[in-house]
Amino acid sequence: MILTLTANPGLDRTIELSGPVLRGQVQRAVWAGQQPGGKGVNVSRAVAAADRDTLAVMPGDIDDPVLTGLDAIGLAHHSVPTGTPLRSNITVTEPDGTTTKINEPGSPLSPQTQNALFDLVAEQAAGASWVVLAGSLPPGVDDDFYARAIERIRQLDIPPLIAVDTSGAPLAAALTASPDLIKPNAEELAELLNAAGLLHASGIRDDSRAHSDSDMSDPSDAVELHRPAEPSDAVEPLGTAELHTIADRLESSPQLTARATSTLLTARGPRPRSILATLGAGGAVLAQPDAAWHAQHPPMEVVSTVGAGDSTLAGYLLGLTGGREPDVALARAVAYGAAAARLRGTGVPSPADVRTDAVTVTPLETPAAPLTGSPTALTDTPTDDTSHRHEGTAPEAEEAR
Template sequence: MIVTVTFNPSVDRALEVDQLVRGEVLRAGGSRIDPGGKGVNVSRALLANGVHTRAIMPAGGAEGDQLVALLGAEGVDTIAVPITGRTRSNITLAEPDGTVTKVNEPGPEMSAVEFAQVSDVVLAAARPGEWVVICGSLPPGPTLPAFERLCVRLIDSGARLAVDSSGAALLSGVRTGAALVKPNREELAEAIGAELHSLGDVVEACRELRAAGAGAVLASLGADGAVLVDETGVLTGVSPVSAPRSTVGAGDALLAGFLAAGARGEKALAEGLAWGAAAVSLPGSRMPGPADLNRTDIVIDRRLDLVRPLLTRG
């Protein structure tokens, strides 16, 4: 079983608009409401593909109730720890060319007691040799030392820890020796304190995180694909998408596919890329199932063109 932890989940409303024009009244051509948050999305993607998973998260207020109901409707095995604050709501505006504009609330502040309660539930669910995946931002309130202690206790329990976060939380995962960290381009650049312009920049940044303690680094690069750096070396891969609809949750789907395929080597990277590309082809933050996956266009390569510039902005 793969356990996911989302300390700052959300209810995500996605609206499709012809063109985003500031200051105008816009009419949505389509809309949907999905459970949100990186770890939540990882669990949803795993479940959609028949992989046993459990999602752990804090939840509060009417939005928290709605989030739990949405996950229940999808059949996600969920443990929601009550908190006094209100679960956040996020809004996504998607244009026909694949451009996505997101407005994310910061999320409720969690007390030290509430953070400890969620941590205790996570530790109780962790099993030696199985993945515990902590995803997304930390909400306002809990101190970083408490998060680091959780990471250390999970590793000491024998669980395989993966961290998909940003800033200080990502670096905590690196320092404590997480088996896997999965930054995107912006998060990776922030972690090393330098801009990333080429594939070589990405590879060197991933190597820096490994040298600082991470077991493996899986960097998601949007249209530029992904880079995997572990003890066996470096792999790169791309998965073209002909008709992108929404990039929301694509990195989460990539991580889910990578874990589902064993979290190691070419097979896992290719599967992660297939899941990520499928998510980009779907509306809102819908997660792909088996019928959505196309593995034929994926290219995995050990030959590194280190001077190749990154196409997407960062």
């Protein structure tokens, strides 16, 4: 079973327009829909669509629209009552695939509710293969929420493996508990490396360009994070412009991403045990201490990128729990993310929507593992036939909601 904990779930409302957003004007939607959402909820929805056991844990009252929405689709879930409504998030999609999200902050969780969530997850996690801790944190919840959740889960006699999919300070703080897997996008990976003091060591930033973009940024945009590991270089806040520049470099270079993730995996102090880094149109890189792979999907028409990253994580875990090797599971991950991007709203794909044979997986060089082999197209059934290989990319976007 794959169990998910979503600390800040919500009702995802999607509005589809016939043209670009016109600021300050009245526009009519061509389609609108809503689904119960939140990163962990979306992972559970994708797992359930594959007819695999899953349980979604979250705060919320039983009559909240998010929980009644889960009842309506038959998704197994448990919740801790809060006495306050869960948030609503609005997504606006344009015909070219541009996605604009407006996320409410959510309602605060009391210390008692937080502890009750930890207890509920630990109670339900016995016998689970993976626990996914995902999404943003509500207002007033300390950044170490996921780190404390990991510590509580690992008190079990046979603890499950733990994946974390969040961003910013909560992600950096979660690294103090050494999760088994993290799933950052390019910006989140850049923030994390900066928080660990590893931007120089990873080769992403050199002294001559360290301030070229950040000096032009508004100081109020600086990213302040906890530092999860002992630093190897001085930590300075990343300005928005430099953050975007670094993210662009990572998305355009799987090899640079492999080096960056390898630097994080081999750093001193607490660190993740593996990293699934999503690179937007650049696909995804899976990094382990001694190996790394890059997976890419052909170009395609994008309908909505909301939830694509969540489906990517679900696809990867479905592959691993189905007994696949990590590189084959990576192919399934990217295929799931691409399939989700072709769906309206916060859509999650079923296995029938997923084309793993269209994904190209290439081994990457890391300091601990020299580059060997050549690109291969992978399916859920291992095969030597590479006749279905295609080159290309599939757009994907994600955020800690």
